[in-house]
Amino acid sequence: MSTPTLSAIWAIGEATYRSATRSKLNIAVALFGLAMFVLLKLMSDASLNQDARLLQDMGLFLSSTLCLVAMIGLSAHSLYRELERKSVFSIVSKPIPRSALIWGKALGLAMSAGLLTLMCALTWSVVAWRQGLEPSVTMYQAWYMIWCESLIVMGLGLLFGSFSTPLVSAALTFGLTLIGRFNQDLVELYERALRKGELTGALELAQSGLYVVPDLSLFNLSHAVIYGSPLPAEYLIRGSLLSFGYTGLCLLIAGLIFKRRDLI
Amino acid sequence: MMPTPALSIRELHKTFHLGLFAPIPWARGLRLGALNRVVEAVRGVSFEVGPGEIFGLLGANGAGKSTTIKSAMGLICPSAGEVELNGLSAHEPAARVGVAYLPENPVFYDELSPLETLELFGALCGVPARDRRREAREQLGRVGMSHAESRPLRLLSKGMHQRVGIAQALLNQPKLLILDEPLSGLDPVGRRAMRELLLEERERGASVLLSSHILPDMEALCDRFGMIHQGQLKRLAEMSSLAREVEEFELSLAPPEGALSSAQLSELEALGAQLKPRQPTREGLVELSLPISARAQALELVVRHELPLRDLRERRLSLDDLFERIAREERS
Numbered sequence: 001m002s003t004p005t006l007s008a009i010w011a012i013g014e015a016t017y018r019s020a021t022r023s024k025l026n027i028a029v030a031l032f033g034l035a036m037f038v039l040l041k042l043m044s045d046a047s048l049n050q051d052a053r054l055l056q057d058m059g060l061f062l063s064s065t066l067c068l069v070a071m072i073g074l075s076a077h078s079l080y081r082e083l084e085r086k087s088v089f090s091i092v093s094k095p096i097p098r099s100a101l102i103w104g105k106a107l108g109l110a111m112s113a114g115l116l117t118l119m120c121a122l123t124w125s126v127v128a129w130r131q132g133l134e135p136s137v138t139m140y141q142a143w144y145m146i147w148c149e150s151l152i153v154m155g156l157g158l159l160f161g162s163f164s165t166p167l168v169s170a171a172l173t174f175g176l177t178l179i180g181r182f183n184q185d186l187v188e189l190y191e192r193a194l195r196k197g198e199l200t201g202a203l204e205l206a207q208s209g210l211y212v213v214p215d216l217s218l219f220n221l222s223h224a225v226i227y228g229s230p231l232p233a234e235y236l237i238r239g240s241l242l243s244f245g246y247t248g249l250c251l252l253i254a255g256l257i258f259k260r261r262d263l264i
Numbered sequence: 265m266m267p268t269p270a271l272s273i274r275e276l277h278k279t280f281h282l283g284l285f286a287p288i289p290w291a292r293g294l295r296l297g298a299l300n301r302v303v304e305a306v307r308g309v310s311f312e313v314g315p316g317e318i319f320g321l322l323g324a325n326g327a328g329k330s331t332t333i334k335s336a337m338g339l340i341c342p343s344a345g346e347v348e349l350n351g352l353s354a355h356e357p358a359a360r361v362g363v364a365y366l367p368e369n370p371v372f373y374d375e376l377s378p379l380e381t382l383e384l385f386g387a388l389c390g391v392p393a394r395d396r397r398r399e400a401r402e403q404l405g406r407v408g409m410s411h412a413e414s415r416p417l418r419l420l421s422k423g424m425h426q427r428v429g430i431a432q433a434l435l436n437q438p439k440l441l442i443l444d445e446p447l448s449g450l451d452p453v454g455r456r457a458m459r460e461l462l463l464e465e466r467e468r469g470a471s472v473l474l475s476s477h478i479l480p481d482m483e484a485l486c487d488r489f490g491m492i493h494q495g496q497l498k499r500l501a502e503m504s505s506l507a508r509e510v511e512e513f514e515l516s517l518a519p520p521e522g523a524l525s526s527a528q529l530s531e532l533e534a535l536g537a538q539l540k541p542r543q544p545t546r547e548g549l550v551e552l553s554l555p556i557s558a559r560a561q562a563l564e565l566v567v568r569h570e571l572p573l574r575d576l577r578e579r580r581l582s583l584d585d586l587f588e589r590i591a592r593e594e595r596s
Contacts, residue, residue, distance in 0.1 A: 011387030015373055015380070022375040022416075085371045090432060093337040093365040094388035095357045263339040264280070 008096040009104045016108020020074060021115060035062060052133050053226055059127075060142050060222045063120035067150040068177060071113055075157025076169035078105050079258070088263055099255030106158055106251050113150040117143050138231050142221035145236070148243035149219035153177050155250030156213070162254040163261070180216030214246055268351045269312040270440040270471035271336055276345035278306040278331050305331040307495040308345075313440070313473050318466055320486035320503070321475040324587060328495040329475040330368060333444050336473070337365050349440065361390070364438035368445045370429030374418035378409055378428045381417065385432040403431040406461060408454075422449045430458065434465070441465060443474040447481050459484055479510060479582070491590070498590050510586060511556040514540075516549045516575035517566065524550055528569055535561050538589075549574055 039058055082088040082101070092098050121143045128135055156176055160169035179186065190207045193200070218239055224231055282301040306328045313319040323329045334340040336347050338354040352359035372381045382400030391399050404413050407427040412420060417428065426449040433441055441462075447455050462472055462485055476482050482489060482503070489506055491499035499509075515537075517524070524532070529539075535558040540551040554562050556578070566573055581589070 007390075007393075008388050011384050015376060015384045018380065019373045019375040086367060086369070087371045087373065089334075089337075089339060089367040090365065090370055090372065090385070090429070091388065093339060093360060093363075093367075094385070095360040095363075095390065096388055097357050260341075262280075262341055263334065 005096055005100050008094070008100045009107060012091065012101060012104025013107030013111065016078070016105050017111040017115075020108065020112040031066075052131075055124075055128060055131060055133060056139060056225050057222055059120075059124040060139075060146070060220075060225065063117065063124070063143060064146045064149070064220070066120060067113055067116055067146055068153055070116055071109065071150045071153045072157055072170050072173050072177070074109055074112065075105075075154040076161050076173055077166045078109065079158065079161040080166045080169070083263065092263065097255075098259045099251075102158060102162065102251055102255045102258055106154060106247070109154050109158075110151055113147055113154065117147045117150070120146075136225065136228065138221065138225045138228070141231055141236060142225050145219040145221050145239055148239050149216055151243045151247045152180070152214065152216065152250075155247035155254075159250040159254040159257075162257045176213045177216065179210060180213040181220070183210060183213075183215040183217055186210060214242055218242070267315050269314055269348075270317075270350060271313040271442070271473055272346075272348040272351075273312070273332065273336060274310050274346045276306050276309040276332060276335055276347060277304075277343045278328075278335060278340060279304050279343045305495055306335070306342075309490075309492065309495075309497045310345075311490045311497065311500055313471050315471055316466060316469050317488065318462065318472040318474070318486045320482040320489040321473065321492060322477065322479070322482055322489055323475070323492035324477055327477075327492045329492055330444055331495075332492065333365075333442055333473070333475060336442060337363075362436075362439040364389075364433035364435070364441045366429045366433040366441070366443040366446055369422075369449065370425060370432075372417055372425070372428065372432075375416055377414045377416055378404055378420075378424075378431070379413040381428060382432055382435065386435050389436045389438075391436050399435060400431075403434045404428075406434060407431045408457065423451060423454055426450055427454070430461070434461075437468070437470075439470055441470055441472045441474075443472065445476055446474055447476065447478065455481070479506075479580075479586075482506075491586075493587050493590055508555065508557055510581045511578065512553050512581060513556055513559055513562075513576060513578045515552045515554065515562065515566070515573065517552070518547075518549055518572040518574050520572075522548055524571075528565075528571070531565055532562065535565070537562070553579070 039062070079088075079102070082091075088101065091101055121140060124139075125135055153173060157169060157173045160172045164172070186207065187210065221231065223229070280303045282303060309328070309332055311319070321329050321332065331340060335342050336349065336354055338347075338356075338360065341355070347354040349359040349363050350361075354360075373384075376384070379397070379400055382403060383396045386396040386399055387393070401410070401413065404410050407430050409424065409427050409431060412424060417425065420428070426446075430443075430446060433443065443462075446462075447458055450458055459481070462474070466472060472485075474482075474485070483506065486503045489499070489501065489503055490497050499506075519525075519528075532552060532554070536555045537552045537558075538554075540553060545551060563576075
């Protein structure tokens with residue numbers, strides 16, 4: 001990629017990030033904060049000597065769910081919104097390749113996801129500090145993996161968004177994310193059904209999804225956090241490589257599809 | 265050696281396939297009514313915009329102006345024909361260096377301010393990072409938007425969006441400006457300022473292609489024009505000739521027999537006269553419209569045949585009238 005193209009990608013990324021943080025993401029973060037504090041209140045009422053475990057588990061679950069929902073919504077809607085409002089015309093008519101828009105959007109959304117994850121981590125840390133809980137390094141590693149997972153989801157959202165409507169794109173992204181998250185369970189279920197000769201159409205469809213989406217359960221570190229298991233550096237590197245590589249591939253295909261589209 | 269035209273469009277065709285089966289190439293030929301519609305938006309359009317020229321693309325809504333312009337900007341892939349910007353294929357990003365585009369009703373990111381928007385576009389058209397803010401402020405000043413440079417775009421009016429759109433098109437001193445309905449949404453003061461701005465750009469040596477369906481704007485600005493109707497280029501001429509086409513005069517005659525003789529009528533028709541519908545009128549008048557260039561001969565004919573003249577008035581055709589005339593000429 002040439003320097004002007006990189007500069008264009010950065011500029012589009014910055015604009016996407018600013019737009020996202022000034023609108024939808026703020027609301028999402030506020031909702032998360034509210035949910036955390038409501039949870040804190042409920043927890044102190046309901047739990048019995050399980051505060052720390054519940055706080056960690058629920059904190060990661062909420063962070064992960066929030067990031068995934070935000071990324072599915074933002075990425076699936078992102079390109080379509082540009083096309084629908086026709087703001088794309090002024091951008092792709094500049095001397096840049098069309099794929100720069102996709103990469104720029106991805107950069108902006110990745111930064112937004114990063115901010116969202118950071119906000120979640122900070123909010124959780126404040127709640128934990130009020131509860132007298134000391135956060136572990138694994139907990140922060142878990143948030144990093146949540147960010148890596150949200151990059152994959154963003155890549156899928158942008159890929160589907162490059163040729164379909166937000167609803168279809170969000171549905172496909174959500175479906176593949178579910179398949180990715182329950183990857184191990186699906187493999188087990190499929191093998192068991194295969195042994196028993198009870199394969200259903202739905203199971204076969206889910207099985208075919210396993211070929212296109214990586215095992216997202218790799219990015220769920222809640223067990224490691226709760227049981228205090230040490231996390232080797234190779235694990236984080238593997239997760240990062242998988243996330244960046246898969247997202248890059250999605251963006252590459254999205255760019256090729258988008259290049260051929262008539263922008264009416 | 266002839267200078268390379270800033271924009272060259274040759275035999276441009278664009279057909280849109282709409283409906284459920286549109287994305288499937290092999291199914292496009294199937295006759296499935298509304299499920300498989302074909303729209304020929306542009307049919308064989310050819311013209312060039314020379315260096316330092318303001319070229320106007322005239323046409324009613326839906327005539328094919330925007331499709332032609334989008335093909336020129338590489339936003340739409342032509343079904344056939346060639347489009348070149350500064351001698352390079354319009355689909356190459358390199359061809360768009362020094363080319364500015366203002367879409368019809370431009371829309372930008374609502375959450376950004378005009379200054380941030382222009383900085384973004386500065387980065388996209390290669391303005392060095394250190395000059396972006398200065399250049400953005402300069403262009404916002406030119407379109408009278410300095411006072412609102414930090415307000416989010418969602419709070420600005422349609423006319424202000426249009427001004428921001430014009431400012432982004434002027435960034436980095438473009439050699440060719442392609443503007444789709446640039447004067448729409450502007451108030452009279454804004455329209456005048458915009459016209460002056462475009463003339464300044466021409467003075468600087470830039471070429472301009474602009475589309476509009478408003479005749480007076482085009483007459484005030486353009487050196488040449490192309491008139492597009494139902495996807496086809498119907499006229500390609502100097503702007504001065506448009507004035508002759510759109511100005512006509514109307515005669516109301518009261519012939520003693522209640523109608524003109526066939527000899528009188530054929531003489532008038534030879535001058536380009538058109539009988540108005542429902543002749544004679546309730547008052548027993550025969551009304552005709554003639555090109556302004558035939559005024560002297562027509563009056564001489566009226567005097568020679570001693571035809572009582574009841575009224576004579578000049579009139580400017582609207583674009584719709586002009587297209588109606590073109591369609592009539594085609595039929596005849």
